Amino acid sequence: MADVTYLEALRQGLWEEMDRDPRVFILGEDVGAYGGAFKVTEGFTKKFGEARVIDTPISEAAIVGAAAGAAHMGMRPVAEMQFIDFISCAYDMLTNYVATARYRAGLATPIVVRGPCGGYVRGGPFHSQNPEAAFFHTPGLKIVYPATARDAKGLIKASIRDDDPVIYLEHKWLYRRIKEALPDEEEILTPIGEARLAREGKDLSIVTYGATVWKSLEAADQLAKDDGLAVEVLDLRTLLPMDDAAIMRTVQKTNKVLIVHEDTRTGGLAGEIAARINEQAFAWLDGPIMRVTAHDVPLPYAPTLEDFVLPQTEDIVKAARWLAAY
């Protein structure tokens, strides 16, 4: 057992899969000799060679397109987006080509597209995005978003082994902020499509994912201490396909639900989650389904602005308190 960071856990997962399966290779910008902008692939070239850790030109469309072609031929490419903000440059390739390939043409396209997401790091409009809503709407893709070191490892391994294209979202604010003891012996695989109960409670449920899992847990601690509320926190882990059963279980248990995500509100995942609860568990609700999200603006740079726009622990505390009293 050793304490590993979220980033190290991701690195271990990639390393183990590269070691296990010669079909796995990595491609992206500066992933080779430099080891990636955040050093996720540091040391990989030395171990696996340049042919399996490919430094590419700056072209997300070419990176994803080439990954798709290689995947059709039986390879298992892992494409890194240097920052996930640039995945939009491959939007056409992912939504039109990759996502439809199996359905329209019976083509297997087992690729993983991964990259650092999220704010709270003063990255400004183009180094802070959360792109899940743009891809959540596309049948044929899977989307995972680990919040813990264990899941960072377990989900990258599961994503690489999955037979469908997976967008693996990793939160850069969590990279070196959280640590967890992971067993050296046990192989960690997190099943895609299963949410995780991050904290048990009975008074109210928070459904969330990514960095706001930690903000929600912090809020739950505070609400327990100050208000005597037992807040349940559900970490979705996989966004597509979404674990409806786990969501309905927690709704049926607490009868009140607050959905928290870091992404902007309009067209964000919270709206879809609310619609599903409405369709599948309306009778169990004792209050409106409420949302805590980023404000509907591009993410600004100045700490004062970023802090204002993004959901903070205090926002979750206030919203949960309001809902508990409803």
Add this chain to the structure above:
Amino acid sequence: MASRAASIPQSPPFPAGLTRDQLLEIYRYLRLTRTLEERLTALYRQSKVIGGLFRSLGQEGESVGSAYALARGPNPDILSPLIRNLGSMLVMGAQPLAILRQYMAKAEGPTRGRELNVHFNDLEKGYLGQISHLGDMVPVMAGIALSFKLRGEPRVGLVYVGDGATSTGTFHEGLNFAAVQRVPLVVIAEYNRWAYSTPPEKQFAVKDLAEKAKGYGIPAVTVDGNDVLAVYEVTKLAVERARRGHGVQFVEVKTYRRKGHAEHDDQHYVAKDELDWWAKENDPVDRYVKQLIQHEWAEQRELKAIDDRVKVEIDQATDACIDEPLPPGESALGGVYAGPAAAPRHWYRSL
């Protein structure tokens, strides 16, 4: 004259290192492409072909000539055709029956009614269907060629792009990626004068598409696309260079689109005498027939026999599938993901 037929194998030399059987096979693919498209046009007019119909009339030569330069059989080279490259798919082994079913959206078709026209694939035979987003197949085929390179397989990828597609980002990004990676990829750029209704002078500011390749350090040649054997010869050289590890090769074929973008398009934007000239003076099939006869590589009656067999083959394929059913509506829900679960049927459909 029987004696004359017997003398033909001795009438050397056959061009481009091809045998007489291969020359006749090339003719067969040209005729098969044209006759099959004529059949599809008839079926389109009867509303049996449900979606748009895109003809390759006048471009059969470059499609067949380029594809014929690839390795077929087990572990074949892989090409990615466009809507005007039906001939290239036939060369790789696509069957008229599958093509007819696909165009008519039959349940038994290669995509079970999910996709249109030449948008289907058979990687065992060596073709990967395009999507409608032009240029996208360049990075994808770069990835296929990358897999050949990584695994040390002596195989080559070939991707067709139209003159209009060379304006897209994915074309340029894919080309640069492939060039830098030195993957075994051949690009066939079709200069056919029309991108829907847009002429080259509104599409790009270079004279030849080959000039674009030079910006990526890719060797490029321009060839008369309506000279089947010239296209074959140039592509063969490009394919072998790619196979030997010399990286991406670019072949520009100058040709002409003689029909509208699709059958609904009346081509009012094209000068009538221009169309007439290409039909009368520069038809790739006519030119090839003239070569075969003039050089005594084949006899008219042999070509006639091929024409007759092609017609029978297409008649039989049409008869075999024309009355087949379309796929049942509910079959639309399966196969989005690898797992067996289908997308859920909406609740109100069960009320």
